[in-house]
């Protein structure tokens with residue numbers, strides 16, 4: 001059997017926060033606000049995997065009301081999510097993501113981010129793709145106030 005899943009997340013961008021995508025820190029004066037480390041890409045991928053396997057959602061599994069997840073490394077959360085997915089008999093076929101932010105440019109970091117996701121999801125890099133898009137200066141994302149990610153995955157059992 002195969003199943004498709006979709007995940008979405010948005011975080012505000014604030015000063016004195018690290019800009020982190022899939023555990024990779026990108027030099028930039030602002031970063032994602034959040035209860036955890038704010039890794040918006042890791043969060044969207046968690047929700048895509050959880051959606052495809054019908055195992056819940058990230059807010060349910062790791063509630064922001066819990067002090068346990070304050071400053072959490074979101075790639076550890078993704079590792080936890082993927083082990084639940086595997087325990088349910090699923091494995092990843094492929095993952096595709098769109099990262100929307102005005103700055104910084106994602107392309108120079110694309111391969112290292114893909115590899116970081118592939119490592120946690122135990123697949124080769126060609127099964128994982130990401131691309132950066134801008135919002136053409138429009139709305140809160142275009143003004144550099146936020147970043148959003150759309151993630152889509154296919155699982156097979």
Ligand code: MG
Nearest residue numbers: 009010040043
């Ligand atoms: Mg989030």
